[in-house]
Amino acid sequence: MRLADFILRDMGTIVAQWEAFAATLLPAAANMQSLALRDHAQQILEAVAKDLSTVQTREEQAEKSMGRALVLIGAPETAAQTHALLRARGGFNINQLAAEYRALRASVLRLWMDDCQPDAPHPDDVIRFNEAIDQALAESVDFFTVQVDQARNLLLGMLGHDMRSPLQTVQITATYLAALNAGETVSVAASRLIRSGARMQALLDDMVDFNRTRLGLGIHIAPADVDLAQLFAEELDQLRVVHPDCQVDLDVADECTGVWDGRRLQQLLGNLVLNAIRYGARDTPVRVSVTGDEAEVRLEVKNNGPAIERSALGRIFDPLQRGWNDQDKNAGSSLGLGLYIAREIAKAHGGEINVRSDETETVFAVRLPRNK
Template identity: 40%
Template sequence: MAPPPPASPPVDLTPLVWVVDDSPTEIEAIRRSLSSACRVEVFSNGEAMLEALHQHGPPDVLVLDWQMPGLSGLEVCRYLRGTPSTAMLPVLILTGHARPEDVEEALLAGANDYVLKPFQPAELLARVHALSRWELQRKRVLADERARRVLAEGSLTEVQAAEARARRSEQRYLLAARATRDVIWEWNTETDEVERSISLPAYLGYPDTGQTGDTQWWKEHLHPEDRERVVSGIRAAIAGTAQDWQEEYRLRRADGTWVFIVDRCHIVRDEEGRASQVVGALQDVTERKRLEAEARQRAEFERQLIGIVSHDLRNPLNAITLAATAILRSEELEERQRRNAVRVLTAADRATRMIRDLLDFTQARQGGGIPLNRQPMDLHELVHTVVDELQVIHSDRTIHVEQAGDGKGEWDPDRLMQVIGNLMGNALQYSPPNTPVKVTTRGEVDAVVLEVHNSGDPIEPDVLPRIFEPMERGSHLQAVRAGRSIGLGLFIVRHIVLAHGGRVSARSLADEGTTFTVLLPRHP
């Protein structure tokens, strides 16, 4: 009597999800969205994730932020797809890029799916679940194929082989039971028969006839514009050498409307390269398409609105600024007139910065990044220029400047003026009038360091990790001092510094004051 086959190890259906994002706020939101149903591990950058990947092996699903310092999400994705051990790892991209060409770029880089920011927790969890189910099914199919090959070599009895097939069938339907939004299917390419976990007609609202049958019903209900592309595409994938196929298309519902479908399958091949098994999952993404369309419309409206507002406001503000500056240059001004002119110039400067920050914030949030115009320059000289301008407006404040080493590099001078101006503006705004503000620039071997220090109230420890997020401020007193600031200055600083390949940090203690430190590589 043949010995009984070894018991299959229990399958852990709780997916392990790795999250790579440099924003503590977003990481916490993702963790809250997934922790009820997933094991979640987080990484602040792509490099740390890749190191863990080499040490521990891949997770079930990888969630990547598109925009990160160092390696971007797309660069990480391309690396994974070029490595045999991670070529099939399910990857979900988190992005603010709503344009179709951006989505296409992410998919071409190898992403399996994407979620637009700001995301809904339920949507994120559903996408991760779909990818984890797909990965578990793929692993099971590969394991069964290995068992089939062992049988072909005569290492198992027919009884054991039947038990292996039974375990495969049981696993498939276990997955189907969990896949509340998916239709799991298996296609016999020799007979053209398809076995589905859910009746496709019933899934689309037609009377449930118990149909499983062949692919004819599916073909007839494909959108006419999609039919030839989809049918020829999957047949070409099966006839060729591909291991995976994915397509998006439309199917007609019973009420005559069209449902958007994402269909994926894994193709198992024998030793001669012929398709021996084709298993896939079909998912309704109509709601996702609707949300994406709304996001694109909203993004376009925001761009148009802010563009119009900035254009219509900048011209009068420029005129006010020029007039106030000309008045201040007069030597016949009385002290009261000078104070009024300074007040006008300060208000105009604040309004101009608010408009500029709004434009930069919109562009960064929508995934466009901060555009740069690099040129050779000296950071020491730029700091003096900004300090001189601020000293005119804040004539009652003391600003100390200390400089050392070589300040030369290739940067965007206009953008760095924003960085210096925003950091010094914060330092002047959030510190007592009788205390100095200190600005230091220090040349190092491959970089130049900028530090802006003030002796104001410290930033609360719970706020400090989020200080570079939009709309973040410290205490009530600081919020009052902020006046009509919209809270985007430090967010813009961070994005400009990251665009230069640098980094920015903040340190704030009651006995030391607050120091913002920017490190800028001299060259791209």
């Protein structure tokens, strides 16, 4: 019997085995009823059987094997895509989703080969079946990934929105307490609140910006005429308050006016300096220098300390990268987004950011067109 006919004839047995396996995928399947466990299994198998029965040229087979099967624009959602959507909403992870297809493949082939005895199974059916399962798996994985990304972006957006008001209340209250001059105990507590609030604000800003970039919106900038010397001095003053034990030096050698988003470039500088404070040698200052010419301004943030490993340099601006040496003890206080956000801010201004590192120092260098 050809495989397509076998699938349609023994659909009940195959789907029952699918259900039995799906029930083992805990904890998501713990409270699922039979209908939910079988979710779209029959429709997926019917699509596979239809595919097996469809005449296919060698060229079409080659294209399909490389994931380039013809997809009609505006075509309805496939059973595999709907299955992925519901599995994502049901709490399954992507490994469990893939495991369902792996188990289905093994189950169908085993049952069919047993049924074919003593005759040998048709080899072309095996090839076509594997192609069809791979196609369904690819559709499911793509849809599952999109669904998970959408859920994550929605969560990050909600957190970014809902956390701002209570955080601002904490910061305003801490500033008020610090201004009361109510004694050393209150002043120390207020200073601690101010520092913690600043760290939380930085994490929140990075999270919101990361979410925007993942949504394809990029970093929003509002360019205006600004003086980077003044803006950078103000930013470093705030960082010195939050990190009183760290020395941060600023050297401005040239005229540094231009058309940029001042707040964003303060954020860029803050991320680079915080990175230098986190990973640099404690007994040496972080050195910030600003130079320029008619076309652009160049910013460099330097620190002494362990060299960045060569293998880490290529991914240091990737999101969610935290630490690059065994001496990093502060990675838990960071989301690993600071350098990624800094790069995106530079790109939004038509600039670029690079890093070089050796046993002497680590230097992050930013080039910003003046855009006058």
